[in-house]
Amino acid sequence: MIKRIFIFMMLGLMAIIFFNLVANYTENTSLSKLAQYYVENGPQEIGAANLVTAVVVTYRGLDTLGEVTVLFISAAGVGLLLRRKKGKQNNNQQQNKSVKEVANIHKSSSEIVETATELLLPMIILFGVYVFLNGHLSPGGGFQGGAIIASGTMFLLLALPESHISRLLIAITESLSGFSYVIIGVLGMVMAGGFLDNRFISSGTYGNLFSAGAIPLIYTFIGLKVGFELSAVLDRFRKEINNEEDDPV
């Protein structure tokens, strides 16, 4: 009962907060000072056609590094919690049996799903690469491209549960791209204006694929890192379920 009252109190407080937000809302007729600066000077300074990217990668590049770090820590946490316990084996035969039965029901995927996945998977991964390579020209970027690549992995794991993803490849790609991202940031500090400044590579023609300085490079590394990290998380979860049924007692 007390729990219920507490919930309603929380809801009431939330309602008050949101009512104040909505009641005081007036639409801005002009950009704020900071946004004004970005819009006026962004294209000349950064050379990225997509202003969102210019803000995310350079003006607020440190925040993006923080986000990548948060994702890394969560992936590492999943790896730590779901690591394979070799010493501890499940002694409950009944449980293992029921797990196996459930797994067998869900495991077989139809011929159509398998073939469609084999056809679609390269295209999904190609689209992910396109999204992070064109991050400075069109909507999207490293995070989005990486997430699309990870959803390709998700398809693979769903349709072909037996497929094997090399953990060594994931580890090497992930750490190398994270390392290179920071190196590029430091290069920007040494050769241009500051940490993660993209102007140490020439800007190129505005609107071309190879323009906006180091942004395509940075986004490639972010995309690879995010894609492989999320794939690793999915793979860990998949292995965790497969382990249970593969361990004979």
Add this chain to the structure above:
Amino acid sequence: MSIPVLTLLTIVLCGGILVGGLLAVLLDNMLSAVISAGLASLFASVVYVVLAAPDVAMTEASIGSGLTTMIFLYAIRKTQDKNASSVEEE
């Protein structure tokens, strides 16, 4: 008084988010609850497109409605197996 099409679309989509969220909380079947949570995310991503934030929409569509749903499904399968066997033991 006529309502602009975009406003109407936004309202309908936000209604979809609300319904998806409510279903996710209220449904007893875990599988359906997870699917409706993913559906709420999907509606949210369309709202982001309508409100001119395609970057956020892409993230929401692939992570919110794709990967999160998948991880929840894995987690539910793992926990439900244990629950089922413990019920049997009793």
